Amino acid sequence: xxxxxxxxxxxxxxxxxxxxxxxxxxxxxxxxxxxxxxxxxxxxxxxxxxxxxxxxxxxxxxxxxxxxxxxxxxxxxxxxxxxxxxxxxxxxxxxxxxxxxxxxxxxxxxxxxxxxxxxxxxxxxxxxxxxxxxxxxxxxxxxxxxxxxxxxxxxxxxxxxxxxxxxxxxxxxxxxxxxxxxxxxxxxxxxxxxxxxxxxxxxxxxxxxxxxxxxxxxxxxxxxxxxxxxxxxxxxxxxxxxxxxxxxxxxxxxxxxxxxxxxxxxxxxxxxxxxxxxxxxxxxxxxxxxxxxxxxxxxxxxxxxxxxxxxxxxxxxxxxxxxxxxxxxxxxxxxxxxxxxxxxxxxxxxxxxxxxxxxxxxxxxxxxxxxxxxxxxxxxxxxxxxxxxxxxxxxxxxxxxxxxxxxxxxxxxxxxxxxxxxxxxxxxxxxxxxxxxxxxxxxxxxxxxxxxxxxxxxxxxxxxxxxxxxxxxxxxxxxxxxxxxxxxxxxxx
Amino acid sequence: xxxxxxxxxxxxxxxxxxxxxxxxxxxxxxxxxxxxxxxxxxxxxxxxxxxxxxxxxxxxxxxxxxxxxxxxxxxxxxxxxxxxxxxxxxxxxxxxxxxxxxxxxxxxxxxxxxxxxxxxxxxxxxxxxxxxxxxxxxxxxxxxxxxxxxxxxxxxxxxxxxxxxxxxxxxxxxxxxxxxxxxxxxxxxxxxxxxxxxxxxxxxxxxxxxxxxxxxxxxxxxxxxxxxxxxxxxxxxxxxxxxxxxxxxxxxxxxxxxxxxxxxxxxxxxxxxxxxxxxxxxxxxxxxxxxxxxxxxxxxxxxxxxxxxxxxxx
Numbered sequence: 001x002x003x004x005x006x007x008x009x010x011x012x013x014x015x016x017x018x019x020x021x022x023x024x025x026x027x028x029x030x031x032x033x034x035x036x037x038x039x040x041x042x043x044x045x046x047x048x049x050x051x052x053x054x055x056x057x058x059x060x061x062x063x064x065x066x067x068x069x070x071x072x073x074x075x076x077x078x079x080x081x082x083x084x085x086x087x088x089x090x091x092x093x094x095x096x097x098x099x100x101x102x103x104x105x106x107x108x109x110x111x112x113x114x115x116x117x118x119x120x121x122x123x124x125x126x127x128x129x130x131x132x133x134x135x136x137x138x139x140x141x142x143x144x145x146x147x148x149x150x151x152x153x154x155x156x157x158x159x160x161x162x163x164x165x166x167x168x169x170x171x172x173x174x175x176x177x178x179x180x181x182x183x184x185x186x187x188x189x190x191x192x193x194x195x196x197x198x199x200x201x202x203x204x205x206x207x208x209x210x211x212x213x214x215x216x217x218x219x220x221x222x223x224x225x226x227x228x229x230x231x232x233x234x235x236x237x238x239x240x241x242x243x244x245x246x247x248x249x250x251x252x253x254x255x256x257x258x259x260x261x262x263x264x265x266x267x268x269x270x271x272x273x274x275x276x277x278x279x280x281x282x283x284x285x286x287x288x289x290x291x292x293x294x295x296x297x298x299x300x301x302x303x304x305x306x307x308x309x310x311x312x313x314x315x316x317x318x319x320x321x322x323x324x325x326x327x328x329x330x331x332x333x334x335x336x337x338x339x340x341x342x343x344x345x346x347x348x349x350x351x352x353x354x355x356x357x358x359x360x361x362x363x364x365x366x367x368x369x370x371x372x373x374x375x376x377x378x379x380x381x382x383x384x385x386x387x388x389x390x391x392x393x394x395x396x397x398x399x400x401x402x403x404x405x406x407x408x409x410x411x412x413x414x415x416x417x418x419x420x421x422x423x424x425x426x427x428x429x430x431x432x433x434x435x436x437x438x439x440x441x442x443x444x445x446x447x448x449x450x451x452x453x454x455x456x457x458x459x460x461x462x463x464x465x466x467x468x469x470x471x472x473x474x475x476x477x478x479x480x481x482x483x484x485x486x487x488x489x490x491x492x493x
Numbered sequence: 494x495x496x497x498x499x500x501x502x503x504x505x506x507x508x509x510x511x512x513x514x515x516x517x518x519x520x521x522x523x524x525x526x527x528x529x530x531x532x533x534x535x536x537x538x539x540x541x542x543x544x545x546x547x548x549x550x551x552x553x554x555x556x557x558x559x560x561x562x563x564x565x566x567x568x569x570x571x572x573x574x575x576x577x578x579x580x581x582x583x584x585x586x587x588x589x590x591x592x593x594x595x596x597x598x599x600x601x602x603x604x605x606x607x608x609x610x611x612x613x614x615x616x617x618x619x620x621x622x623x624x625x626x627x628x629x630x631x632x633x634x635x636x637x638x639x640x641x642x643x644x645x646x647x648x649x650x651x652x653x654x655x656x657x658x659x660x661x662x663x664x665x666x667x668x669x670x671x672x673x674x675x676x677x678x679x680x681x682x683x684x685x686x687x688x689x690x691x692x693x694x695x696x697x698x699x700x701x702x703x704x705x706x707x708x709x710x711x712x713x714x715x716x717x718x719x720x721x722x723x724x725x726x727x728x729x730x731x732x733x734x735x736x737x738x739x740x741x742x743x744x745x746x747x748x749x750x751x752x753x754x755x756x757x758x759x760x761x762x763x764x765x766x767x768x769x770x771x772x773x774x775x776x777x778x779x780x781x782x783x784x785x786x787x788x789x790x791x792x793x794x795x796x797x798x799x800x801x802x803x804x805x806x807x
Contacts, residue, residue, distance in 0.1 A: 037531065037575030037769060044575075045533020121544045123532040174577040190576060190586060191757025191765075192660055215659060218761075219752045221642060225657035226755070229649040351768075381525025381770040389529060402535060 025491040027211040028472065030484060031223055031232040033239045035191065035216035038174035041160040042115060045123035047401065047482040050160035051236075052194050052214050054483035057098075058163035058179035061089055061108065062154050066488075068261075068312070068403065068480030070158050074103065074180060084149030084434055089142050095203045097166045098184045105142040109134045111164045112144065124161040151434045155404065160481065182207045182487050192216065208474075208490035227253070227467055234468035236475060236484050241299040247467045256466040258477035259312045262399035263305060264354055266362060266457030267387075269394055271417035275345075279337035281454035285323035286330035287369045288362065294460050297357035301463035307447040308406050311461055312478060315443040319451040319458075330369040342370020345394040349375060350383040354462065355397040362397070362457070388415050399462045403481055406443070409450050418455045497804065501794050505787050512783040513565075517558050520772045526550075527574045527770040548574055561776065570777040575769050580777045583762060590660055591751075591758040593670070595743035597678040602686035602739070609686075610693030615720055617698060625690065632687030641680035641753045648676060658754035677754045681747060685739050692735050696728035703727070729800045737793035741786040 036048035041058060055063060063073040072078075075089040095103040114120060116128035132147040146153065156162060169178035177185050182204065183196040194214045198207055215232055217223045220240035226232040227247070236256075238244065247253040266288070274280045290304040303311050306319030334342060349359040356377065363373040373395065378386065387393040393415075400408070410427040412419045423446065430442040451458070464479045474488040528544040529536065545551050552560075564571055570580035613625040649657040655676050663670045700706065701716075701724050709719045748760030755761075759778060766774035798804040 035765070037771075038577050044531050045536065046531070118539070119543045121532070121540055121547065123536050123540070125537050125540050126535060189662055189757065190578075190583060191761055192662075192755075215755075217658070217755045219755065222658055222753055222755050225642075225645045225649060226659075229645075229653065229657040231649075231656045231659065379525065379768060381527075381530045381768070384529050384534075385525045388534060389526075400534075 025471075026209055027213070028209055028486070028489065028491075029213045029215055029231070029233045030486075031215050031217050031226060031235040032484075033216075033218055033223070033235075033237065035218075036194070039177040039185070039188070039194070040173035041163055042111070042165060042170075043121050043123075043174060050482050051484050052196075053177050053179065053181075053185075054160045054163075054481065055181065055485040055487055056183045056196055056212070057177050057181045057185055058160070058165070059181050060157055060159070060163045062158040064158045064403075064480045064483070066476045066480070066485070067478065070154050073158075074108075074164055078154070080434070084151075084432070085146050087144045087146070087153060088137070089144070091140050091142065092203055093140055095180050096201060097169065097180055098178045098199065099166070099169055101166055101168050103164070103166070103180055104139040105136040106139070107164055107166050108142045109136050110167045110170075112162075114165075114170065115162065122161055124159060127156040127159055127162060149432045149434065151431060151439055152404065158481075160483065183212060186211075205487075207487050209486060212486050214484070230469070234466065234472055234475060236464070236466045237479075238465050238467045241301050241463075241465050244299070244301075244465055244467070252470055254468050254470045254472075256464075256468060256475060256477055257301060258464040258466070258479065259303065259310065260401065260462045260464045260479040261310055261403040261405075261481070262401040262462030263308050263310065263405075264302070264358070264397065264399040264459045264462050265308065266459060267393075267396045267398055267416060268456050269391060269415075269417055270419075270455060271391070272394060274337065274339060274343055275394065277337050278453065279333045280339065282323060283330040283333035283337065283369065284366065284371070284457055285454045286326045286333065287366050287371070288323075288457050288459070289325040289365055290320065290459055292365070293358050293361050296361045297354055298460070298463065301465050302460040303463070304460050305458050307451040307458055308400070308409065308456070309443070309447045310403075313404075315440040317444045317447050319447060322451050323454065327369050334370060339370070342372060344372045344374065347373040347375050348383065348387055348393050348396045349377050350380055350396070350398060351377075352399070354399060358459065359397050391415050391417060395457075397459075401462070401482060406446055406450070409446075409455060416455055418450075418453070420449065420453065423449045497798060498795065501791050505791050508787050509780075509784060513562065513780055514558075516776055516779045516783075517561065520776055521554055523770075523772070525770050527772060530770045531575060565777075565780065571773045573771055573774050575771045575774075580774055583774065584759070584778060584781060587757060587759045587762050589663060590674075590756055591744055591747065591760070594674050594677060594681070594747065594756070594758065595740060597671070597674050598681035598685065598743050599736070599740055601678055601682035602689055603736070605682070605686040606689035606693060610690045610697065611720070611725070613690065614694045614697035614701070615717055622694075625694070629687035629690045632683045633691075635683070637680050637684050638749045638753050640683055641677065641750055644676045644680055645753070658756065660756050674756075677747075677750050677756060680753075681743060681750055685743070689732065689735055689739070693728060693732050696731045697724050700724035700727045726800060730797060733793050733796050733800070737789045741782075741789050744782065744785055 032048060032051055034048045036052055037046050038044055039049060039053055041049050041053055059073045061073060061075040062070050065071045074092055074095065076092050077090045079088045091105060097103055112128060112131060112134045115122045116125065116131055130146045130148060130150045131144055133145040135143050137143050163179065165173060166178060182199050182202040184199045186195040186197045188194045196212050198210050217226055223235060223239050224243050244255050248255045268275050268281060270276060294300060294302040304320045305311060306322050309316050347359055347363060349355045359375055363375055366373055387396050407427055408414050409418055410424045426442055426446050430439060433439050433442060466475060468475055471492050473490055473492055476485055528541050528548060528550060532541055532544060573580050573583055576583060609625050613622045616622050645657050648655045655672065660673050661669050697720065701720065706719050706723060709723050744759065747758060748764050751758040751761045763775055763778045
């Protein structure tokens with residue numbers, strides 16, 4: 001006991017000493033709820049992979065900036081041929097991978113060919129589907145030929161799944177990621193943390209941090225304790241929104257609330273009766289009170305949506321008024337559809353709190369119009385198997401976090417089981433169109449179609465609720481992609 | 494004694510074999526395919542197939558069982574689906590947290606329980622006995638994760654003596670490592686110490702009522718001398734049983750405490766393996782834990798024979 005007391009006293013003294021030398025910090029500890037399964041963004045879908053390596057360790061031809069815009073990265077500039085089929089990228093010179101091998105056009109060809117190969121395990125292989133050929137013009141220039149025009153090609157190349165890797169190191173990126181980014185992978189203590197360090201020979205503007213530690217804390221209570229004890233400097237997505245008011249009151253912290261690409265929806269199996277009936281889907285849309293769900297499930301954080309589109313996107317149309325909350329009208333529509341006494345259906349809920357809490361509220365709202373939902377909680381692996389692959393479900397709640405993913409409504413086999421030739425032709429037009437004004441018009445048309453069809457219950461845009469030490473600057477407010485871009489982050493005194 | 498040990502050893506082997514079949518079968522029927530889980534929502538079917546064959550998931554189940562068992566005999570657990578490193582490496586890293594934590598907690602609980610139990614038994618129905626019984630009742634009733642949160646609240650957030658969790662790694666120094674394990678060990682030790690104290694006390698009191706104690710008293714030993722010389726050794730059998738069970742529990746069952754303190758231990762590895770469908774990790778860790786529990790039980794059985802000569806003669 002005496003030893004323990006000594007230990008406690010010693011550590012208290014140490015804390016005091018360290019506390020005095022707090023100024024000019026050049027390292028940061030960032031909390032994350034999930035640990036990445038591996039560190040290769042070209043070989044897995046887990047968002048946690050990008051949350052560590054995107055823009056920090058690995059870079060692509062283009063990249064997303066904090067507002068979701070597409071910026072040049074390893075490609076300095078590009079030219080698009082008149083027919084929209086040829087993209088000629090001029091690459092940056094003097095760039096080296098972290099293992100010292102130089103970066104050139106061969107690496108670009110290798111990376112893109114690897115991602116679209118028959119045995120590729122890229123989780124977003126569709127991004128590369130339109131590429132028909134990648135050719136090296138000279139070491140500093142690469143030309144990508146598409147089989148048909150794709151207005152979103154530069155956007156696609158900014159994804160984490162499209163980062164450029166080197167043939168020498170690609171096979172080991174899962175455990176030892178080698179990229180061209182401003183930080184070098186240092187070590188991964190599995191189950192605890194990943195450390196990255198400043199890349200002294202980086203080609204671009206040097207970063208202001210010497211070291212970043214990503215610490216994995218899954219339990220929300222533990223996350224709260226780690227912030228309060230100042231073991232962790234920031235969480236870019238804090239797992240428990242209910243704690244945010246407490247952080248707001250505390251001058252040591254800042255709360256950063258922004259938007260994500262996560263459209264949270266009540267996904268509906270459009271091929272199953274009674275949901276195949278438009279009137280039934282409209283009735284559900286009228287029965288849902290979005291604000292009540294945001295307040296109840298997300299403690300007020302989130303923006304109501306009326307279609308599958310992010311409100312911060314310039315092409316967004318506010319369609320939340322299309323089916324306003326109106327239980328009486330919902331009942332009428334159900335009666336018109338031949339269900340005057342309502343019906344029974346199932347609701348499968350994956351683990352995130354937006355689904356588990358939101359599901360209870362939606363079940364209560366639908367019960368008021370006569371739809372009786374039987375809730376079953378499922379794990380992610382079960383959800384993917386039952387709902388997503390086998391389409392064995394009536395309703396489920398999930399946040400679709402991929403950026404600009406309205407195109408999934410054009411896929412007949414997708415788990416919504418929604419088939420609409422008109423929508424598909426709009427999407428085909430959009431793919432072929434590169435004029436910004438026309439693209440906006442088409443995207444707005446697409447939003448209206450799925451909103452009119454009430455394909456799914458459109459609920460809210462998931463908020464990004466971050467907490468950070470009050471002295472940290474440069475963290476992303478919004479999440480145009482799931483990343484923790486540390487390149488612009490620094491401490492002030 | 495040898496026959497006794499051999500008999501125990503045979504049942505150990507059979508138990509292990511049965512466990513391997515049960516674990517393998519259970520994970521076969523668990524819904525959720527590791528490859529589709531890893532590749533997420535936008536993956537194309539041919540990508541999932543490519544990954545399945547890369548992971549060796551396309552072979553028939555009996556073949557995979559045999560491969561797994563053959564690997565186990567060679568100490569080869571296979572490669573983790575998600576981490577892409579050998580499972581043995583993962584387990585080895587985690588054991589360096591879980592094992593010291595379990596030993597630390599067990600040491601604390603024994604150091605508390607032995608004196609407290611003997612003290613309470615030797616002063617039966619005195620205020621000392623009542624207060625020990627009261628405290629242990631509380632120790633059993635308080636859930637250890639909640640107690641852990643209270644410890645964090647006091648020592649990490651308010652006093653700032655300890656960090657709220659995490660593990661720096663032994664390479665940062667033994668003292669730093671021990672410091673990181675102190676709050677978790679205390680949280681784990683409290684209920685264990687309480688149970689152990691109560692078991693020891695009642696076992697001692699039972700023994701004190703036996704004929705041989707009366708004989709010892711008649712031969713002139715004081716009550717306290719009789720307790721130390723004769724009753725304590727006889728009271729050790731239930732105490733050893735509980736200690737063995739506690740050790741197994743501490744290795745396998747510290748999941749919640751590991752989550753509260755975000756420690757990279759075995760429990761969290763299994764937990765994460767289950768949610769991410771890293772079934773090969775789940776399989777391997779489960780069989781290892783079964784082995785640990787069976788081995789501890791075996792050692793406890795041997796220890797019985799050591800404290801109780803009657804078992805040795807069988």
